[in-house]
Amino acid sequence: MPEKVNYYVGEQSLRFPREVYITASASVVGKKEGEGPLGKCFDMVCGDDKFGEDNWEQAESTLQKEALALAMGKGKLKPEDIRYLFAGDLLGQNIATSFGLMDYEIPLFGLYGACSTAGESLSLAAMCVGAGYAKTVAALTSSHFASAEKQFRFPLEYANQRPISATWTVTGSGAFILSGKRSRIRITGITTGKIVDMGVKDSMNMGAAMAPAAANLIAQNLEDFKRKPEDYDKIITGDLGYVGQEILIDLLKKKKIDISSVHEDCGILIYDKEKQGTGSGGSGCGCSAVTLSAHYLPMLERGAIKRILFVPTGALLSTVSFNEGQSVPGIAHGVVIEQEGERES
Amino acid sequence: MMDYINAFWVGGLICALTQILMDKTKMLPGRIMVLLVCSGAVLGAVGVYEPLMEYAGAGASVPLLGFGNTLWKGVKEAVEQEGFLGIFMGGFKASAVGISAALVFGYLASLVFEPKMKS
Numbered sequence: 083m084p085e086k087v088n089y090y091v092g093e094q095s096l097r098f099p100r101e102v103y104i105t106a107s108a109s110v111v112g113k114k115e116g117e118g119p120l121g122k123c124f125d126m127v128c129g130d131d132k133f134g135e136d137n138w139e140q141a142e143s144t145l146q147k148e149a150l151a152l153a154m155g156k157g158k159l160k161p162e163d164i165r166y167l168f169a170g171d172l173l174g175q176n177i178a179t180s181f182g183l184m185d186y187e188i189p190l191f192g193l194y195g196a197c198s199t200a201g202e203s204l205s206l207a208a209m210c211v212g213a214g215y216a217k218t219v220a221a222l223t224s225s226h227f228a229s230a231e232k233q234f235r236f237p238l239e240y241a242n243q244r245p246i247s248a249t250w251t252v253t254g255s256g257a258f259i260l261s262g263k264r265s266r267i268r269i270t271g272i273t274t275g276k277i278v279d280m281g282v283k284d285s286m287n288m289g290a291a292m293a294p295a296a297a298n299l300i301a302q303n304l305e306d307f308k309r310k311p312e313d314y315d316k317i318i319t320g321d322l323g324y325v326g327q328e329i330l331i332d333l334l335k336k337k338k339i340d341i342s343s344v345h346e347d348c349g350i351l352i353y354d355k356e357k358q359g360t361g362s363g364g365s366g367c368g369c370s371a372v373t374l375s376a377h378y379l380p381m382l383e384r385g386a387i388k389r390i391l392f393v394p395t396g397a398l399l400s401t402v403s404f405n406e407g408q409s410v411p412g413i414a415h416g417v418v419i420e421q422e423g424e425r426e427s
Numbered sequence: 428m429m430d431y432i433n434a435f436w437v438g439g440l441i442c443a444l445t446q447i448l449m450d451k452t453k454m455l456p457g458r459i460m461v462l463l464v465c466s467g468a469v470l471g472a473v474g475v476y477e478p479l480m481e482y483a484g485a486g487a488s489v490p491l492l493g494f495g496n497t498l499w500k501g502v503k504e505a506v507e508q509e510g511f512l513g514i515f516m517g518g519f520k521a522s523a524v525g526i527s528a529a530l531v532f533g534y535l536a537s538l539v540f541e542p543k544m545k546s
Contacts, residue, residue, distance in 0.1 A: 113544070131544045228544055238542045242456055243449060253544075284453065 092306025095273040095416075098212025103265040103422070104258055105218075106157030107379055109372035110149045112227070112253030115364075118353045123376035124254075125152050131228065131253055139173060142226035143182030145255040145368070146171070150186065150222055153257035157218075161186045164259070165216035168207045170199040171224045172251075172367060173233050174400075178224055188220075196396030197292075197321050198275070199223045200256065200371040201415030204392075205272040207260045208417070212269075217262055224255035225366030234285070234401060248286045249323050249365035252352060256371025266383045266422055273303040273416035277398060281409045285399060288410065289326025289349075289362060292395035295412035296322060297333035299393055303416045304339065311341045315387035318378065319414070320370035320394030321349035323362035348373035348394075370394040382421045389420045434486030437479065441490045460491055467495020497521050 089097055109124045116127030126148060133144040146169065154160070167186070170193035171178035179192050195202040203221035210216050228238055230251035236242040260269070278298050282291040296319050304310065311317065322330055327350065331342050348370045349363035374392055381387045395414045404410070448459055470476040476496040480487040487493055501521020505513030 228542070236456075238545065239537070244545075245450075245453075286453070 091271060092302070094276070094302050095271055095306035096209065096212075097271045098208065098269075100212050100214055100262055101264070102208045102211045102269045103261055103263060104267040104269065104379065104419070105261045105263055105265045106153050106159075106259040107257060107375040108149050108152035108156060109256045109375040110145050110152065110254060111368070111372055114227070114250075114358065115252055115254055115352060115372070118358060120352055120373065120377055123380070124372060125376070131226075138226055138228035138232065139177055140181070142171060142173065142178035142224050142229050142255075145226065145253070146178060146182035146222055146224045146257075147185070149224070149255035149257040150183065150220060153220065153222070153259050157259045157261075159218065159259065161188050164188050164218055164220050166191060166207070166210060166219045168193060168203040168210075168219065168221045169223065170194050170203060170367065172196065172230050178226070178229070182224070195367075195394075195413060195415065196398050197225070197288075197365055197367045197369065198394045198396030198413050198415050199367040200320065200374070201275075201392065201394035201417055204258060204260075204269070204417045205274060205415050207258070208269045208272060211260050211262055219260050220257060221260060222255060222257035223367040223371045225251050225253070225368035227251045227253045227366075230366055234399075244361075245286050249288055249321065249349060249362045250353065250360040251366040252321075252349075252364045252369035252372065254366075254368035254372040256368065256373075256375040258371075258375065264422070267379055268420050268422040269417060270420050271307065271418040273299060273306060273418075275299040275302075275414040275416070277411045277413050279409055279411035283407075283409050285397075285404050285410060287325065287362075288321070288365060288397040289323040290329055291397045291399075291410040292412035292414065293322055293326040293329035294333060295414040296326075296330050296393055296395045297337075299414040299416050300330075300334060300341065300391065301337050301339060303391060303418070307418070311339060311344050314344055314389055314391045316346055316378070317341050317344050317391045318370075318374075318393060319345070319347045319349075320367075320396075321363065321365035322347050322395060323349045323365070324355075325362055326395075351377065367394070367396075378419075382419060385421055387421070389418065392417045392419055430484055433482055434484045436486070437483035438486030438490060441487075441492060445490075463491035464495040464498070467492035467497075468499040469495075471496035471499035494522065494525065497525070 110126040133141040167190045207221040278295040352364040353360040399410045498518045502517035505517025
């Protein structure tokens with residue numbers, strides 16, 4: 083049983099009374115992601131971006147459904163073994179999540195943190211297991227290029243030209259099973275981000291809008307846990323892209339923190355910029371989730387890396403706020419994930 | 428033959444200038460369209476567009492500039508006939524064929540084709 087100690091760490095971070103493990107995860111992506119540098123790592127690459135459905139929104143729902151099914155299969159779990167779902171997507175009123183996960187009949191917390199939802203859902207799921215409210219929960223997020231274009235930019239039927247600097251929304255869904263049951267990968271802490279608004283008004287340049295939030299979060303995490311950047315093998319942001327990465331590293335250098343040797347960005351990793359014509363890189367709450375599941379978790383499991391800070395970043399805009407001339411505030415959520423060494427239990 | 432060549436280079440020039448505008452500025456497509464329609468109306472009003480259309484035919488009438496010119500022409504004619512009320516009538520009357528055609532053919536196209544992913 084947890085003893086009476088304080089689990090707050092610094093101003094914005096937590097560790098948990100009970101150990102929290104990621105016991106299984108799964109990633110499902112579309113065709114373009116399958117052709118990218120990480121293509122071979124994903125559990126499932128679907129050649130049909132509609133996933134056999136009638137429209138893009140249903141396709142995204144199917145993405146989530148499949149990702150959760152695969153993750154449950156890997157963890158040898160049935161829906162009734164999962165106490166809570168923490169899930170979200172980018173569409174209005176979270177419809178991809180609602181319609182995709184409805185049939186599982188698992189109690190659901192629907193979340194919205196824009197592209198940071200992968201971190202938000204993992205944080206809350208870890209808190210839930212860490213506090214002992216559940217033995218096993220699942221966290222998942224999705225995004226789909228075509229439904230996101232319709233939601234935030236222009237529907238594909240309109241055949242709008244995309245500026246080269248625009249990010250490319252990842253078609254994909256990542257699902258994670260969190261449990262108190264021991265595995266090789268453990269979540270040891272979280273840092274929850276604040277909304278940071280630097281007044282960026284360009285909706286095509288999300289990296290610049292989110293980088294200050296990521297910088298704040300990373301600095302806070304290092305301060306709270308009294309760590310240096312080198313204490314992490316990697317500090318991984320969600321979808322800052324090339325422009326955002328530069329801004330992030332510069333912002334932290336001003337605070338005398340140099341993360342340039344350990345920083346990686348899922349949006350940069352997931353596509354081949356030259357061959358795939360993806361401009362600033364990938365984005366969307368599927369981007370960081372599938373990259374974590376397919377790329378980083380296996381590295382942790384192998385022991386190639388020991389400790390990472392996973393920082394999905396989100397741009398909190400809607401088409402309404404944007405059209406009303408509001409700026410694009412950013413948010414970021416940090417999750418510390420470590421390899422659990424061999425140990426007698 | 429010259430008609431085709433003239434239509435091609437004038438229409439192409441308008442499109443090329445608009446493409447530069449899209450690439451070099453941060454204006455969203457909607458604004459660029461409005462800008463084109465307004466410019467067409469202004470060019471029509473100062474009497475530049477009509478001669479251009481005689482010279483280039485569809486090269487000048489098909490792009491959005493031509494739509495702006497049509498609006499201007501419609502308003503002008505209606506004002507001559509109906510007076511003040513013509514300001515509100517002419518534009519719609521003159522552009523009715525173009526707008527209806529866009530709606531009807533757009534609808535027909537949507538019955539036949541499905542939107543696809545960009546690659």
